[in-house]
Amino acid sequence: MTYSFELPxxxxxxxxxxxxxxxxxxxxxxxxxxxxxxxxxxxxxxxGAADVAFVEAVVGAGLATVFFLLTLSRTSPExxxxxxxxxxxxxxxxxxxxxxxxxxxxxDLPAFGDPGSPASVxxxxxxxxxxxxxxxTPNVVTSVLMDYRxxxxxxxxxxVFTSGIACWLLLRRDAE
Numbered sequence: 680m681t682y683s684f685e686l687p688x689x690x691x692x693x694x695x696x697x698x699x700x701x702x703x704x705x706x707x708x709x710x711x712x713x714x715x716x717x718x719x720x721x722x723x724x725x726x727g728a729a730d731v732a733f734v735e736a737v738v739g740a741g742l743a744t745v746f747f748l749l750t751l752s753r754t755s756p757e758x759x760x761x762x763x764x765x766x767x768x769x770x771x772x773x774x775x776x777x778x779x780x781x782x783x784x785x786x787d788l789p790a791f792g793d794p795g796s797p798a799s800v801x802x803x804x805x806x807x808x809x810x811x812x813x814x815x816t817p818n819v820v821t822s823v824l825m826d827y828r829x830x831x832x833x834x835x836x837x838x839v840f841t842s843g844i845a846c847w848l849l850l851r852r853d854a855e
Contacts, residue, residue: 713744
């Protein structure tokens with residue numbers, strides 16, 4: 680298996696995440712996080728989750744970056760400087776160890792695209808075989824999102840709507 684595309688993309692994700700944490704100005708952090716969301720959208724697209732990639736690109740790289748920039752434009756320049764104490768030593772030691780532990784545990788996950796994985800053996804066949812009869816929807820993706828997992832989709836929609844209202848309340852101009 681070749682890693683010509685995956686490893687550079689993973690390196691870009693790690694670099695942009697670390698860069699967003701290391702910079703001293705909020706404007707720089709916002710722009711780097713926008714780049715991080717864009718690279719993450721590429722990862723989702725590469726993994727075949729086009730719907731998640733689209734949402735990450737629109738909400739993460741697009742709207743979130745714009746809302747953060749609008750919010751920063753309404754603050755004074757002295758408030759955009761990041762002042763934080765150095766991280767605790769336990770965090771500097773424990774977080775890389777946790778990352779290594781997660782990478783070790785990832786070896787037990789099924790291979791990408793494995794037709795014998797639990798999701799491919801148990802859940803997917805049920806959706807593919809029964810979606811038309813259960814939901815009367817010819818599109819399986821639509822039936823999964825809007826019928827089988829409707830509460831999950833509803834809660835996600837409520838979260839996005841609430842976030843939009845919160846951003847509007849924060850950014851609206853007070854009538855004085």
